[in-house]
Amino acid sequence: MSKPNVLVIGAGGVGVIAALALQLNGNSNVTLVVRSEHELIKNQGYSIESKCYGEYENFKPDNIAKSVDEAMDNYGPFDFIALTTKNIPDGSMTCEDIVRPAVTDGKTTIILIQNGIGIDEPMIESFPNNVILSGVSLIGSTNLGNGRVYNSHFDTLTIGYFNNPNISNSVSMSKVNEFISLYQNKDLSKNLAKLDENVKHTRWQKLIYNSALNTVTTIVDLDVNRCQINNSNKSLFEPAMSEIIKIAKSEGVTLDESVKSKFMHIGDGLFYTPSMLIDRRKKQLFELEVILGNPIKYADRNGVDAPTLKILYSLLTMIQFKIKEEIGLVKINESDFKNIDSNDYPSHFAKISHK
Amino acid sequence: MSKPNVLVIGAGGVGVIAALALQLNGNSNVTLVVRSEHELIKNQGYSIESKCYGEYENFKPDNIAKSVDEAMDNYGPFDFIALTTKNIPDGSMTCEDIVRPAVTDGKTTIILIQNGIGIDEPMIESFPNNVILSGVSLIGSTNLGNGRVYNSHFDTLTIGYFNNPNISNSVSMSKVNEFISLYQNKDLSKNLAKLDENVKHTRWQKLIYNSALNTVTTIVDLDVNRCQINNSNKSLFEPAMSEIIKIAKSEGVTLDESVKSKFMHIGDGLFYTPSMLIDRRKKQLFELEVILGNPIKYADRNGVDAPTLKILYSLLTMIQFKIKEEIGLVKINESDFKNIDSNDYPSHFAKISHK
Numbered sequence: 001m002s003k004p005n006v007l008v009i010g011a012g013g014v015g016v017i018a019a020l021a022l023q024l025n026g027n028s029n030v031t032l033v034v035r036s037e038h039e040l041i042k043n044q045g046y047s048i049e050s051k052c053y054g055e056y057e058n059f060k061p062d063n064i065a066k067s068v069d070e071a072m073d074n075y076g077p078f079d080f081i082a083l084t085t086k087n088i089p090d091g092s093m094t095c096e097d098i099v100r101p102a103v104t105d106g107k108t109t110i111i112l113i114q115n116g117i118g119i120d121e122p123m124i125e126s127f128p129n130n131v132i133l134s135g136v137s138l139i140g141s142t143n144l145g146n147g148r149v150y151n152s153h154f155d156t157l158t159i160g161y162f163n164n165p166n167i168s169n170s171v172s173m174s175k176v177n178e179f180i181s182l183y184q185n186k187d188l189s190k191n192l193a194k195l196d197e198n199v200k201h202t203r204w205q206k207l208i209y210n211s212a213l214n215t216v217t218t219i220v221d222l223d224v225n226r227c228q229i230n231n232s233n234k235s236l237f238e239p240a241m242s243e244i245i246k247i248a249k250s251e252g253v254t255l256d257e258s259v260k261s262k263f264m265h266i267g268d269g270l271f272y273t274p275s276m277l278i279d280r281r282k283k284q285l286f287e288l289e290v291i292l293g294n295p296i297k298y299a300d301r302n303g304v305d306a307p308t309l310k311i312l313y314s315l316l317t318m319i320q321f322k323i324k325e326e327i328g329l330v331k332i333n334e335s336d337f338k339n340i341d342s343n344d345y346p347s348h349f350a351k352i353s354h355k
Numbered sequence: 356m357s358k359p360n361v362l363v364i365g366a367g368g369v370g371v372i373a374a375l376a377l378q379l380n381g382n383s384n385v386t387l388v389v390r391s392e393h394e395l396i397k398n399q400g401y402s403i404e405s406k407c408y409g410e411y412e413n414f415k416p417d418n419i420a421k422s423v424d425e426a427m428d429n430y431g432p433f434d435f436i437a438l439t440t441k442n443i444p445d446g447s448m449t450c451e452d453i454v455r456p457a458v459t460d461g462k463t464t465i466i467l468i469q470n471g472i473g474i475d476e477p478m479i480e481s482f483p484n485n486v487i488l489s490g491v492s493l494i495g496s497t498n499l500g501n502g503r504v505y506n507s508h509f510d511t512l513t514i515g516y517f518n519n520p521n522i523s524n525s526v527s528m529s530k531v532n533e534f535i536s537l538y539q540n541k542d543l544s545k546n547l548a549k550l551d552e553n554v555k556h557t558r559w560q561k562l563i564y565n566s567a568l569n570t571v572t573t574i575v576d577l578d579v580n581r582c583q584i585n586n587s588n589k590s591l592f593e594p595a596m597s598e599i600i601k602i603a604k605s606e607g608v609t610l611d612e613s614v615k616s617k618f619m620h621i622g623d624g625l626f627y628t629p630s631m632l633i634d635r636r637k638k639q640l641f642e643l644e645v646i647l648g649n650p651i652k653y654a655d656r657n658g659v660d661a662p663t664l665k666i667l668y669s670l671l672t673m674i675q676f677k678i679k680e681e682i683g684l685v686k687i688n689e690s691d692f693k694n695i696d697s698n699d700y701p702s703h704f705a706k707i708s709h710k
Binding site for chain 2: 219220226229231236265308311321338340341
């Protein structure tokens, strides 16, 4: 039996290490999409310093493609797509559009190694006959640029399946087990690919952290501990976390209240900067909709109060807008708003943006 | 009878024009404290372009002092102090400490030409035998630096008295009328100094604007209209304004709900930047406590819910902290927080800051 074809999309810190893990195991043909440093990587490969996998010069997976289209043309069809990009439906491209060229209907399993809640819904809607898996990655890994990747922590990947009404759970589960077998190294000191028996619980639990610490630090542009010096544990982190727990409950997911305290103290003394704030500082779009937008939609649908999250979301929408304007993704002509009632600005803007 | 001595403290756009207005009338001896460009102004005076007062080269009031202490030594005692600085009790100096060297107990009337609520309380506590007046200024005026001041709008100054339990209202009112007579020009096209018959109402009403538009735009670093494109009228401005109206009500001040709409639409199409955001962009401290901190104290005291204002306040506290750190007003040694529970950071920081 020939080896399955795996396509890794997203050549950030997580994606490159995923390609490395798969390649080292040798159980799949690995294709990595590399857009921004394509020539460099095609020629020299990556220089990787990894705490768990070791050091590599000139690492290249089996195949390197410049785009998803090219990957499909030259190295497809694919049994698995591991999507490790950020999930930003309000950005220049949805995740569905990103993977679409490489998806074979009824065949390709798509693993979303991404943060957030509700990311499965548009994916299942777009690809109703494909298995969609959830990957939650715990790994400190950064693409430093110039082909250099630094991975500071052990690589734990928790994998389970999203419920898809069109596909039986046993089929989905077999894909989970197959991908674990592709990812798990025989040497257990290298990584841990483990089964996620309750994807919803895992993802909502991680959201407790992301929805509070990522969001507040991003709004005020201060690291976690400086926020805490200004009383954020009590004034913002705890209320935001409690609202997520209530929304999760309304979605049938019971989270342990003690997790709030764990996450609030996880970086005591470390003065560290969450990823969303790092994105903001780099003028990159951040994962607002899957971290806050979707949970708020569920809150509204289920009649759960979420006043803190809603205010944080409104403010972050504006900060994201500012980044979009700075990078040229939206453009404001001030004269377009003459003689328009400011209550109607949102709908007016939507109208003129779609011209 | 000799002319009264008036000291103007704060040589910003409002302060310099106040000194000009008083000087043009000629009914008082005017002393202006000029700190940062003292030598330049002492030598050349101000170059003023004013829509209502006209153009002046080399304008100097009767006296220019380098500090409040020097003003008192050389040109005091003072019948009136007009304080036009920002009111930032969490900054390097309280307003009480700023005026103190020039206040003669029982004699000097202090006019607070400043934004915010609750600014009278610490002033009356510090100077219980002095009349404290409220000045609300409507004037577009900016000190552009290098001795240049640009005043784009008509100068309206609304003057009334704060209730002081130690001083009869008739004494306070006589001081209001006296200051109006010093400030009001005979030529009514120049300015309007008018009686404020209900200081609390005037100040709370202005707060409806300041507490919502100044605060939100400052947090997200976007002008008013860009916020409105992102739905801020509905998501943040209106809720914040409604909370101020409820707090005012609990303080015995009834505000007209229609003012919300007026303020939300006051700058439709203008894409303008409120003063608090201008301060933030210049890395200057902004008037957080008198705009949000004090109203929230009243809300808590009177049992009024103010969830929106409290979150905006918490976030702005952190942004103000960031500015304080940037300008060296606070200093964080990260190692001071090792092995401290992050819940205790605020009290720990207070303790080590006061060493």
